[in-house]
Amino acid sequence: MKLLLHACCGPCSLEPARLLAQAGHDITIAYMNSNIHPVSEYARRLATLRAWAEEAGIPVIEGAYDAREWEDRAGAVAADPQADRRDRCRACYRLRLEEAARCAAGHGFDGISTTLTVSPYQYTEVIQEELVRASRAYGVDSVFEDFRPFYDEATRRSRALGMYRQNYCGCRISQAEAEAERRERKAARAAEREAKREAHAEERAATEAERAEKKRARQAYAEQQERKRRILKELRKKRDD
Numbered sequence: 001m002k003l004l005l006h007a008c009c010g011p012c013s014l015e016p017a018r019l020l021a022q023a024g025h026d027i028t029i030a031y032m033n034s035n036i037h038p039v040s041e042y043a044r045r046l047a048t049l050r051a052w053a054e055e056a057g058i059p060v061i062e063g064a065y066d067a068r069e070w071e072d073r074a075g076a077v078a079a080d081p082q083a084d085r086r087d088r089c090r091a092c093y094r095l096r097l098e099e100a101a102r103c104a105a106g107h108g109f110d111g112i113s114t115t116l117t118v119s120p121y122q123y124t125e126v127i128q129e130e131l132v133r134a135s136r137a138y139g140v141d142s143v144f145e146d147f148r149p150f151y152d153e154a155t156r157r158s159r160a161l162g163m164y165r166q167n168y169c170g171c172r173i174s175q176a177e178a179e180a181e182r183r184e185r186k187a188a189r190a191a192e193r194e195a196k197r198e199a200h201a202e203e204r205a206a207t208e209a210e211r212a213e214k215k216r217a218r219q220a221y222a223e224q225q226e227r228k229r230r231i232l233k234e235l236r237k238k239r240d241d
């Protein structure tokens with residue numbers, strides 16, 4: 001099948017591209033990710049993807065970067081107090097997969113697929129629903145694969161290739177969430193270190209107290225012996241006189 005593979009970044013493309021090509025698909029990558037914030041991050045992920053795709057001989061189509069549209073759709077969902085992260089991500093997947101399906105229909109592709117399912121941090125069933133929805137809306141096929149079992153291999157390969165690996169999903173909210181999580185983890189590590197330090201200090205104080213007690217007991221014993229010796233000496237002296 002002539003397949004347009006929506007890709008979120010280079011590292012996540014490695015295994016899906018390999019597996020889909022192995023399954024006989026003729027792949028072109030679609031980098032359609034208006035979710036990525038800031039634009040410098042968008043450009044960095046794209047440059048990483050392009051460098052690898054060029055080496056691998058896979059064409060890349062770049063979508064229109066429209067942060068405003070992401071705000072109007074996924075950002076608006078996030079602002080709704082009734083909505084949760086899943087709702088926001090659904091709106092985000094919808095925006096990107098619709099763009100990929102529209103592009104596929106307009107450029108003679110048979111179907112679309114996505115690399116988003118490599119990540120165990122994404123909502124796989126929601127991605128499947130949105131992939132199918134977008135493909136139907138634009139009259140193309142969808143090739144859904146749950147690539148999560150290949151996450152470790154994708155991580156290993158991307159590290160071995162020295163690829164840039166981002167530490168947050170993409171949108172401004174996920175960036176803030178990831179930073180908050182890192183801060184929490186750091187604070188938890190610091191608290192753990194402090195608790196260990198305190199436990200160590202208490203242990204040291206207990207050892208010192210034990211040593212001091214032993215020393216006091218030794219001293220008391222020595223003094224007692226000395227007194228005993230003195231009394232015996234005096235008794236012997238009286239007896240000899």
Ligand code: SF4
Pocket residue numbers: 035036074088089090092093169170171172173174
């Ligand atoms: S967390 Fe990721 S999938 Fe969810 S809205 Fe943000 S960029 Fe999109």
